Each structure stands twice: as C-alpha cells, then as structure tokens.
Amino acid sequence: MLLYARHTTLAAVEGLSVAELDHLHDESSNSIGALLAHIAAVERGYQCITFEERPPSAVEQAAWEPALKLGANGRRLLRNEPLEHYVHELGEVRRRTLEELAARDDAWLDRTLTAAPAMNAHWAWFHVAEDEINHRGQIRWLRARLTSAAGRPNRG
Amino acid sequence: MLLYARHTTLAAVEGLSVAELDHLHDESSNSIGALLAHIAAVERGYQCITFEERPPSAVEQAAWEPALKLGANGRRLLRNEPLEHYVHELGEVRRRTLEELAARDDAWLDRTLTAAPAMNAHWAWFHVAEDEINHRGQIRWLRARLTSAAGRPNRG
Numbered sequence: 310m311l312l313y314a315r316h317t318t319l320a321a322v323e324g325l326s327v328a329e330l331d332h333l334h335d336e337s338s339n340s341i342g343a344l345l346a347h348i349a350a351v352e353r354g355y356q357c358i359t360f361e362e363r364p365p366s367a368v369e370q371a372a373w374e375p376a377l378k379l380g381a382n383g384r385r386l387l388r389n390e391p392l393e394h395y396v397h398e399l400g401e402v403r404r405r406t407l408e409e410l411a412a413r414d415d416a417w418l419d420r421t422l423t424a425a426p427a428m429n430a431h432w433a434w435f436h437v438a439e440d441e442i443n444h445r446g447q448i449r450w451l452r453a454r455l456t457s458a459a460g461r462p463n464r465g
Numbered sequence: 466m467l468l469y470a471r472h473t474t475l476a477a478v479e480g481l482s483v484a485e486l487d488h489l490h491d492e493s494s495n496s497i498g499a500l501l502a503h504i505a506a507v508e509r510g511y512q513c514i515t516f517e518e519r520p521p522s523a524v525e526q527a528a529w530e531p532a533l534k535l536g537a538n539g540r541r542l543l544r545n546e547p548l549e550h551y552v553h554e555l556g557e558v559r560r561r562t563l564e565e566l567a568a569r570d571d572a573w574l575d576r577t578l579t580a581a582p583a584m585n586a587h588w589a590w591f592h593v594a595e596d597e598i599n600h601r602g603q604i605r606w607l608r609a610r611l612t613s614a615a616g617r618p619n620r621g
Contacts, residue, residue, distance in 0.1 A: 310591060337609070435466060439598050446602030453493070 314438045314445070315403060318348065321448045322392060329455050330395070331388045339379045341451055343387040344444045345395035350376035352402045355437050359430045360409045362423050410434070470594045470601070471559060474504065477604045478548060485611050486551070487544045495535045497607055499543040500600045501551035506532035508558045511593050515586045516565045518579050566590070 322330075322341060330342035339347070350373045357365050365373065375382040418431035425433070478486075478497060486498035495503070506529045513521045521529065531538040574587035581589070 310595075313591075314595070335610070435469075439466075439470070442595050442598040443602035443605070446599035447606050449599075450603050450606065454491070 310438045311403075311406070311434065314441045315399070318345075318441055318445045318448070319396065319399075321445055321452060322395075325392050325452070327389065327391055329452075330390070330392060332451075332455060333384060334451055334454060338451070339383055339447075340387065341448050342390060342395060343376070343379055343383040344448055345399065346376040346387045347379055347383070348441045348444060349395070349398045349402050351440050352399075352406060352437050355433050356402070356406060356409065358422055358424045359433050364424050406434075466594045467559075467562070467590065470597045471555070474501075474555075474597055474601045474604070475552065477601055477608060478551075481548050481608070483545065483547055485608075486546070486548060488607075488611060489540060490607055490610060494607070495539055495603075496543065497604050498546060498551060499532070499535055499539040500604055501555065502532040502543045503535055503539070504597045504600060505551070505554045505558045507596050508555075508562060508593050511589050512558070512562060512565065514578055514580045515589050520580050562590075 322345065325341060327342075330345075331340050333340055354365055354373060354377065357363055357369070375386045413430075418434075419429055421429055422433065428436075478501065481497060483498075486501075487496050489496055510521055510529060510533065513519055513525070531542045569586075574590075575585050577585055578589065584592075
C-alpha cells in the first residue's frame, strides 16, 4: 500500500517545474510542492511515533511544522525548490521506513504504541498511506488546473 | 480500512445541502454529490469483479457510467439529490460488500480474479478504499471553498 500510494504520487507530479510546484490555486490553497513536503513530514513524524516510540521533540516539531500544518507558513516557506528536492526527501524518508519495517514482524504491527496509545503501528502506517492518497487526490485536481503545458487532464 | 475511509468520507459531507452537493467549483469540476455517487459506483463495480467474478454487463456499465467516468455527463445527470440519497446508496452498497467479505477467507483475497487477471481481490478492495480516500481529499478541498455557511476550514 505504501509503495503503490507513492508510485501514484510521483506519477501525479512528474515533470512539474518550480513555478508549477509553487503555484497557488487560490489564497487558501497549498501548493503541490508544499503537499509533497507534507507527505514526507507526516511519514517522518510517524517514524518517531512507531519506530522510536517517542513523540517528535520540540526542535523537530518546529522544523516540520510548516510542512505538517501547511497553511500560511507553508505558503511562505515551502517554495523555490525543484521537483528533485521533494522527490529526494520523499525517497530518503521512505528508504528508512522500509528498512525499519523489514526489521520488524507482524506482532510488532499489532502492539499499542507507547507514544500514541490510541493506535498501533499497523493503523499508523495505514494512516500514512491514507493521508498521502488524500493529498494525491488534491494534487491531481490542482495539476489539472495548471494553466501551463504541464497541466494534463484530471485523472481523478 | 474500508470502514475508516467511509467514516471520514461521511464526516467530510455531513450537513451539506442539495445546492452545496451540486455546486461546481469551476467548469471542469465534479460536484461533491457526483463524487459520492462515484464512490458508490466504483464499489459496485468491484463487487462484480470480485464477488461475482465477471465484468459489469453492458446495461450496468451504461447505468453506472456517469458516476464512474464523471466529467460532463456526471455534471449533467448527478444532481438534485439530497445528502440522504447518496448516503443511502453508499450504505446499501457497503452492506453487501461487508456481507460478501464476511463469507470469504484470507485465501480468497489472494486468488487472481478471473474477471481481472492483473489483480487479486485483496488489491481490488485496497483500491476501492484508495479511490475513495483520493476523492475524499478532493471533497474536503471543495467543501472548504463553499461560500455558504456549511463551508468549514479545510481539514486537509
């Protein structure tokens, strides 16, 4: 699920320029680039909670906040990066996720998380994929409305 | 996953009026109502492929096409229904999905589908949830931009 979701996310942003990644559809929109940064930040946050069994530190929280919360700070700070920047970030975070998951078994998935007792790791990683897919739906919608040549028919 | 995705979809549309369900954000947008009809139609289609092991008939395909394909026919035909109509349709389709799944075992999930040899039932039902979540992301985005009182801050 994680791999399939990522495959479709990367397909949805393929070939976008910096201007397209930074484009704001309206004054309350998040850019496609900011949504990619969000996807990576959410995954990094769930690595803390599931693999390290701790909440993010205050320093981490501050560093990730524009991408995690999006909105005005995201619009201000998450800009001027090429697609390769976001793809690299997504790839680095994902590489660690796959390594850590490979080192664990199915029983680990079912254990309640000490850093987030309302969930187990299985739900946490479903939620990471689910949040990515939610934003991929928005990315497809936003991309279909780019006025540049990179805008393509909305694939849903 | 199916239940959680549905829970969030229903939360995303709670309280919407007919006018809000029919609202078109721009000329190529699908209404929120049409997206709800799409979610139900996709699930019905995958019931055929997985539980009945057959592709949809020509009659079914024609009946479901506006909701499955969305676009111009969806904008023209999927309108003037209250939220209860869509919620009822989603609930009826889902009731059958849960009954059929409950009658099968994990080995069934892994079998290649005769009506769609590129996938097994496990992937098919992941994909049903995944498509719903994709459109839920769009529904949240669209709802946040409704100008009426029902529009609420975008929850992501």
